[in-house]
Amino acid sequence: MARPAPAAAKALKIIDLLVSHRGEQFTISDIARRTGSSLGSAHAVLAVLEESGYLARHPARRTYGLGPALVSAGMAALEQHPAIRVAAERIGPLAAELEADVVVSAGTPTEIVSVAVGGTGSRYGPGFREGERVPLTPPLGLVFMAWAPPAEVESWLKRAPEAVDRDRVELALTTVRERGYALGLATSAHRALKGTRAEDRPATDRDVWTWTASFDDDYDLPSVDPEGEYDLGMASAPVFDADGRVLVAITASGFSPGLSGRETVRVAECVRACATVVTKQTRGRFPG
Numbered sequence: 001m002a003r004p005a006p007a008a009a010k011a012l013k014i015i016d017l018l019v020s021h022r023g024e025q026f027t028i029s030d031i032a033r034r035t036g037s038s039l040g041s042a043h044a045v046l047a048v049l050e051e052s053g054y055l056a057r058h059p060a061r062r063t064y065g066l067g068p069a070l071v072s073a074g075m076a077a078l079e080q081h082p083a084i085r086v087a088a089e090r091i092g093p094l095a096a097e098l099e100a101d102v103v104v105s106a107g108t109p110t111e112i113v114s115v116a117v118g119g120t121g122s123r124y125g126p127g128f129r130e131g132e133r134v135p136l137t138p139p140l141g142l143v144f145m146a147w148a149p150p151a152e153v154e155s156w157l158k159r160a161p162e163a164v165d166r167d168r169v170e171l172a173l174t175t176v177r178e179r180g181y182a183l184g185l186a187t188s189a190h191r192a193l194k195g196t197r198a199e200d201r202p203a204t205d206r207d208v209w210t211w212t213a214s215f216d217d218d219y220d221l222p223s224v225d226p227e228g229e230y231d232l233g234m235a236s237a238p239v240f241d242a243d244g245r246v247l248v249a250i251t252a253s254g255f256s257p258g259l260s261g262r263e264t265v266r267v268a269e270c271v272r273a274c275a276t277v278v279t280k281q282t283r284g285r286f287p288g
Contacts, residue, residue: 020131025063083282088116095119101254103128107144122254146176172220183221186233226261237275240284
């Protein structure tokens with residue numbers, strides 16, 4: 001395993017903070033507090049980021065915001081991943097159709113990152129914001145792991161909190177592969193976050209997300225009774241790249257309580273259809 005580079009990690013935390021707070025600028029004190037750095041350390045990193053053009057400093061207010069160098073970086077990234085651009089264009093109409101929050105998210109080895117948000121927000125959900133991160137920890141990430149290589153799945157499963165039933169998670173992975181989407185019930189964690197505005201949750205403060213370690217009720221929804229009622233927490237479907245890997249996921253959440261089984265399936269199929277269109281438009285390949 002590569003040795004950690006503290007300065008690089010601090011720089012990424014600062015960029016993540018500014019990406020997830022679009023249009024906002026922060027003083028050096030704000031940045032140090034929100035990223036858990038000392039003032040001296042933050043000052044040194046900010047100087048390098050400003051000099052390189054990744055951050056810009058307001059001359060009068062002495063606040064920092066995103067710099068012009070990140071624009072070209074973002075455009076280059078979109079050129080390499082056109083599915084993200086296409087998905088971002090399609091999630092707005094999907095959010096309006098479902099009256100839900102919809103997000104395009106990408107998986108890293110250890111986290112799930114929101115890269116595009118559609119819709120104006122549901123009154124039943126906590127909302128999403130670009131740049132927000134959550135740990136890729138079971139049972140989160142079913143739609144990313146369902147088609148992942150066995151070694152990646154095993155590494156993911158090893159990060160599961162003790163409260164999570166491994167056998168149940170492995171069964172959930174099989175279910176996701178069979179139907180092409182993941183369904184999750186609204187857990188106590190979802191309900192707790194409903195009262196917290198997305199803009200009030202610092203994306204770089206991982207302590208906010210320690211709730212993933214204590215799922216005290218059902219999360220996945222392995223089967224749906226058409227006559228039943230469900231407090232649906234999320235419906236998520238994969239977008240595949242040219243190699244048949246999950247590039248990003250399209251996830252809808254924030255549904256009104258007590259959806260019928262038929263409506264639950266309809267929601268899931270709408271999300272899957274949207275992801276399927278994006279896969280086809282960007283010449284992705286569905287795994288055999």
